[in-house]
Amino acid sequence: MDVEQASDANLVVAVGRWHEPALAEIYRRHGGAVHALSRRMLRSDPLAEEVTQEVFLGLWRNPEKFDAQRGTLRSFLLARTHGKSVDVVRAEESRRRREDRSTRETATAAYDIDREVWDLTVAEQVKDALGALPDDLRRPIELAYFGGRTYQEVAVLLDQPEGTVKSRIRSGLGRLRVNLMERGIEPAGAGL
């Protein structure tokens, strides 16, 4: 098997047969994005490295959890990365609350720093598509996705009703998808 020529889906099948070069190739293709997302969310190199390792070891142990019918391998890996990072964020939040620091203050400061870093690294079209969203749709998505917060926490941060935030996250993602497609990015085909 020529792993460099293989599709993502075929690489996962090979991983299912304990083919380590296939996992190495998947890491080469998507490890950077996985690591960058976890580092952005966790703002900690050791924690981000641990999450990255867990994501790839998870694929090694349970490759059948990836369903090529449902989406790309990259979005699958990033969803796993996000979920694991959220777990860490919430554990950290819990610790901060115990230390009696203001969640709102921490979140806002982190949000501003994150935007600067993110602006340097993400594709222009994606930036453009996100920038084209009205603030009231964009901010809930950013705070939930990059901040690892529940929509109820986002509602508190933005001082808006929970139901409004819940709806805006969903409609914002739908609008973002349209914006991306208008800029020549087809989300369903990303990462292949």
Next chain:
Amino acid sequence: MSTPAPLSHEEIQELLGAYALDALDPDTAAVVEEHLDGCVRCTAEVAQHHEVAGLLANSGGTPPAQLWDGIASRLGGTSDDSWDRLAARLDVPEPVSTGPHVVPLDPARRRSRLVAAGAGLVAAAAAVVGLVFGVQVDHLHTQVNALQATSRLSAAERAALAEAGTRRIPLADPARTGVTPATIVLTTAGTGFVVNDRSAGLAPLPATRTYQLWAVVGTRTISLGLLGSHPGIVPFSVAGSPGVSAFAITDEVSGGVVQTANQPVAEGTVRV
């Protein structure tokens, strides 16, 4: 936290964006997941949200090489996809029997095959058409079970393989003396695995072909299922068919055949 009240389809739909961004509390997320199990439309919407969210993450550039070293060190082996490594992962002991224990399924067929091989491809093709491998197929698994072909062994299966009495049966290439491209690992309970050394064993077939596994039980030849075009480790069961005397693998059209006219590409007998 108390159990959330049952939610309608519309209420679940409103949560899908937040669910895709992991922005639900665990109890509500569990309710959504239960709904997703039976709702294709909502599952598709979540997949779309995941794709969009994935684009928000940056491309990340080159992943850290030292991080891969850490991952590789936790995989439990080297990158050598050899039988020895596979056997180690399966906890299968080395065979205790000695001496030659791989013989052709049928000496008459073996002679025909050798003659055909010597006479060139045209004669080989003619011989293949003229020979019927398998007297009667009375038990056929024709559907490719994708999970069977691609998933790894469960803990229970590995435990079964470590049982006393588990045997390793080399499958020899009848056309190449001394070459055993694949191995059968068979437990006393009838659970077995075809183990193909993917680097040196059965070669990859075109997408229109598949390897098919057969067992000889008495005078009958039974299909044990399709192995795919480039198998690694594929489980099978002969639990309902005691008394298997031999195994063979043939190269068939995708979808497999009820009975084969092709020569085995690998075969071996079960020593009692």
